[in-house]
Amino acid sequence: MDEKDIQILATIAREGTASPDKIEEAIGIPKSTVHYRLNQLRESGVIENDLYDIDLEKVGLSITLISEVWAEFGEGYHDTVGEKLADVEGVNQVYFTMGATDFVVIAHVANRESVESLVEDYESIDEIERTSSKFVITTVKDEPNPLNDFEIETLVETLTE
Amino acid sequence: MDEKDIQILATIAREGTASPDKIEEAIGIPKSTVHYRLNQLRESGVIENDLYDIDLEKVGLSITLISEVWAEFGEGYHDTVGEKLADVEGVNQVYFTMGATDFVVIAHVANRESVESLVEDYESIDEIERTSSKFVITTVKDEPNPLNDFEIETLVETLTE
DNA sequence: ATTGAAACTTGATCGTT
DNA sequence: AACGATCAAGTTTCAAT
Numbered sequence: 001m002d003e004k005d006i007q008i009l010a011t012i013a014r015e016g017t018a019s020p021d022k023i024e025e026a027i028g029i030p031k032s033t034v035h036y037r038l039n040q041l042r043e044s045g046v047i048e049n050d051l052y053d054i055d056l057e058k059v060g061l062s063i064t065l066i067s068e069v070w071a072e073f074g075e076g077y078h079d080t081v082g083e084k085l086a087d088v089e090g091v092n093q094v095y096f097t098m099g100a101t102d103f104v105v106i107a108h109v110a111n112r113e114s115v116e117s118l119v120e121d122y123e124s125i126d127e128i129e130r131t132s133s134k135f136v137i138t139t140v141k142d143e144p145n146p147l148n149d150f151e152i153e154t155l156v157e158t159l160t161e
Numbered sequence: 162m163d164e165k166d167i168q169i170l171a172t173i174a175r176e177g178t179a180s181p182d183k184i185e186e187a188i189g190i191p192k193s194t195v196h197y198r199l200n201q202l203r204e205s206g207v208i209e210n211d212l213y214d215i216d217l218e219k220v221g222l223s224i225t226l227i228s229e230v231w232a233e234f235g236e237g238y239h240d241t242v243g244e245k246l247a248d249v250e251g252v253n254q255v256y257f258t259m260g261a262t263d264f265v266v267i268a269h270v271a272n273r274e275s276v277e278s279l280v281e282d283y284e285s286i287d288e289i290e291r292t293s294s295k296f297v298i299t300t301v302k303d304e305p306n307p308l309n310d311f312e313i314e315t316l317v318e319t320l321t322e
Numbered sequence: 323a324t325t326g327a328a329a330c331t332t333g334a335t336c337g338t339t
Numbered sequence: 340a341a342c343g344a345t346c347a348a349g350t351t352t353c354a355a356t
Binding site: 190194198 | 341344
């Protein structure tokens with residue numbers, strides 16, 4: 001993970017594609033070199049696969065629900081309970097957090113009925129004590145690629161420190 | 162957005178690529194047809210562009226911070242304040258929510274110092290009254306493609322209803 | 323590890339149904 | 340709108356550094 005890798009990753013984020021051609025065009029590193037680096041990054045697990053940025057509204061998953069979930073304490077329960085939450089259909093993100101709240105869960109569903117069953121699914125998990133959910137009115141930002149939030153120079157600075 | 166579109170979108174999510182070839186291989190729809198459909202989906206804004214699934218730990222952005230942010234009420238403030246939050250370097254998601262909390266903000270940063278400046282940045286926004294942040298200890302699940310949380314049959318059912 | 327050029331695979335186009 | 344055949348464009352490989 002040197003500066004060249006970060007440049008490539010940042011370009012992928014910015015251009016929205018991992019095409020060696022496009023990356024060469026954007027930052028001047030020959031496409032065969034880019035290809036070589038991309039393979040390294042794949043092998044070392046830094047990047048996983050291609051995917052698509054989908055407009056949830058247009059696809060019909062217009063409801064976003066953010067839930068705080070409290071669970072009993074127990075050996076490795078943040079793993080087992082976390083997995084159970086992750087397995088609920090519609091659940092996109094599961095964070096296990098420090099402090100009073102145990103989990104933060106974000107889910108996308110199509111309609112009100114799905115919201116009901118979602119919360120029921122959470123609360124039917126044995127170790128779960130309590131949940132509290134917020135409806136999202138507007139998604140101001142939802143950037144699938146976190147690197148896109150940074151300037152390339154900032155990234156190179158902070159990540160090579 | 163008929164069943165065929167949903168099959169294609171679900172395959173993109175599952176296979177992690179939008180390659181017409183791979184999609185034909187997976188569900189048998191000829192790649193020229195897939196190509197045609199993908200163009201439609203692009204034009205209608207359902208899908209935006211390719212991107213990459215990046216391992217934040219490996220890339221060095223190992224700290225995730227979930228913040229609740231309360232703001233003053235004002236004409237269209239959820240837009241303007243939301244944008245200001247979205248512009249803070251490192252901020253990945255900004256949700257404007259119903260109920261007591263106004264915004265939920267998720268950010269990814271490299272180190273403790275960045276956490277400090279992140280929260281400072283939030284609180285330096287004029288309309289912001291109060292913030293409360295949680296550290297994420299473990300990211301149990303963070304699926305960039307929401308469609309990947311569903312079975313194809315479920316999707317076809319719920320989205321064509 | 324890098325790269326220019328060659329080989330090959332794939333995505334995009336076209337014409338027909 | 341669907342799709343098989345064709346073409347153009349891209350990715351991947353290779354040999355030399």
